[in-house]
Amino acid sequence: MAVVSPTSTTPAAFELKSATLSLVAVVLKTSDLALLARALDERFGDAPGLFDQDPVAIDLSLVRDTTESIDFAALMQLLRGHKMLPVAVKSGNAQQMKDALAAGLSEAHGNAAPATPAPPARDEAPARTTLIVDKPLRSGQRVYAKGSDLVVLAVVSHGAEVIADGNIHIYAPLRGRALAGAMGDTGARIFATCMEPQLLSIAGIYRTTETELPASVLGKPGQVKLNGEKLVVEPLTID
Secondary structure, eight states: OOOOOOOTTSOOSOOOOOOOOOOEEEEOSOSOHHHHHHHHHHHHTTOTTSOSSEEEEEEOTTTTTOSSOOOHHHHHHHHHTTTEEEEEEESOOHHHHHHHHHTTOEEOOSOOEESSOOOOOGGGOOOOEEEEEOSOBOTTOEEEETTEEEEEOSOBOTTOEEEESSOEEEEEEEOSEEEEOTTSOTTOOEEEEEEOOSEEEETTEEEETTSOOOTTTBTSOEEEEEETTEEEEEEOOOO
16 A cells, blocks of 8 residues: 655644643532532522633632542533533542543643632732733634733723633723633723623622613723622722
């Protein structure tokens, strides 16, 4: 059988490049899938547009000592029902990791941004930098400021998403999704000169367009902060 070797005149069908990708981690606190299903419905039932087939990693660090087995096929189906796309698993015990890999998940390496972590201790918090975006973000585009604040100098369109481990400052209309404090920083805030958001989130606490903004904020400068477990959206005075 003849072996065809690529030549300089043969166009490459693909190429391999290194890539660093950030995933949101779903941190399991129980192996009871019925309990998890109810919790997901309570958290995301009124936010159908929160996920849009976004890839996620399943973090088992808090259930690795359980003696109960986890039905990963059922767990993956449950997450898909909320438009998450489970692709990886991390921090489980040997049997959990074996079962997860057998179900088709890969092993996640490195850090993933937890969806519901505890906030880091203040004296351990690293120095925060700032990521600046000066171009409009269109529907389907996403920017994640890992370990930093995010400053956006152009419109965040409906369907676009901005995420930051720190604060988010938008000096333009915010019409898409903004998620600050992605690693659990409850002191993070969101600022925009024109509040028309599709979704707001700080440290895993969400608010969608189903909850209307007050007239004093809608389409005007505003800020978002956490007050306990509640998101507060209030006017921002700009002199």
